[in-house]
Amino acid sequence: MYIPLVILAVVFFLIAVRQVGRFSLKIWQIMLGGAAAVLVTGQISPYDAALAINIDVMLFLFGMFVVGEALVASGYLAEIGRRFFSRAKNPGQVVLFILFGMGIGSAVLMNDTLAVIGTPLVLALAADRKISRKLLLLALAVAITTGSVMSPIGNPQNLLVAVNAGMVSPFVTFALYLAVPTLLGLAAAYAILRWFYREEFAVREYAILPATPGDERLTLLVKISLAIILLLAAANVIASLAFSSMLVTLPLIAIGAALPIILFSEKRFTILKTIDWCTLVFFAAMFVLMASVWQTGFFQSIVDGAMLSSVPLLLGTSVIVSQFISNVPFVALFQPLVVQAGAGTAQLMALAAGSTIAGNLTILGAASNVIIVQNAEKQGATLTFFEFMRVGLPLTVVQVVIFAGWLAVAG
Secondary structure, eight states, rough: OHHHHHHHHHHHHHHHHHHTTTOOHHHHHHHHHHHHHHHHSSSHHHHHHHSSSSSSHHHHHHHHHHHHHHHHHHSSSHHHHHGGGGGGOOHHHHHHHHHIIHHHHHOOOHHHHHHHHHHHHHHHHHHHHHTTTTHHHHHHHHHHHGGGGGGSSSHHHHHHHHHHOOSSSSHHHHHHHHHHHHHHHHHHHHHHHHHTTTGGOOOOOOOOOOOOOOOHHHHHHHHHHHHHHHHHHHHHHHHHHHHHHHHSSSHHHHHHHHHHHHHHHHHHHHHHHOOHHHHHHHHHHHHHHHHHHHTHHHHHHTTTTTHOHHHHHHHHHHHHHHHHHOOOHHHHHHHHHHHHHHHHHHHHHHHHHHHHHHHGGGGGOHHHHHHHHHHHHHEEEEEEOOHHHHHHHHHHHHHHHHHHHHHHHHH
């Protein structure tokens, strides 16, 4: 009955060590192996496995991967980075710009999108400014995880909370309950990163980065794609305020943004070939493995009414359990339990916040972390499980305290 839990433990161990004998394993390979193991051992049927794969998430990621790859290939991302970071004159300012720029951006464009387009940007910054790649990758990861908390479209689990709870005005509700602690959480991230990487914060001045030539035609298509994302996101905000509903679903936004590139770019096949297919495989495999784990009933059995009604306990439970079944499946499966327990808005916001900042604890706590690590490894950089958790553990504890304190007052 608990074979999926054993397989999950093995997956966690292999992701932590990333090595079997002489073989170095990628995260997507390990997760795919876990999914194959539960299928081969009959712990989940092929039919249930197929149903477990969230098509909306897969389509959204595919569309955003296309836009992200085109951003890099066109040279437009390098230009945006040059302009945005031209005011950052020392390492501390670079980290601050990443934390608050990417963090606030993730509330609009979703954290997984910022993970795709942000990874090559921060790696280029690390090379140009002679700053530790690990520091900037960590700054990016915690920025987009933390920043996405304050918006119903910041990440998939927030969207589930907003839609399934029937909120009248989800953008206003999330902002009122979560904007202030999110900004405080980003400030805490800066302090903790500065402590662990204090040797990197030595004061040194930087010159403005030189402009680099790009592909004008592809840049135009990318600008159209970004305009589509922003316009449709704005339409969703207006529709949410006026009609209490989303006008356009997230998958349609992503596919709509990718269409100009797929239809009109001469580099369409090169872009489609080079998008992050490995991360898409990781997601599909993760959904299958987590569905099998959930079917054991183990995690449901350890949850009681007190955990579902107390904001601090719900925050802590969300952070911990999200490490094992991932935050999107966790919210999808736990939200009905929270609602049945008579939860109010504060409890629902605790569920959203806890399941999101779970991504700051370990690499597996958020899919955006996996996207960052896998894209970084394509460029010869990486973060290990323990390098991430060394910073993530104290940061997560501090952020849980911040969110619990604020929600106790706001609720």
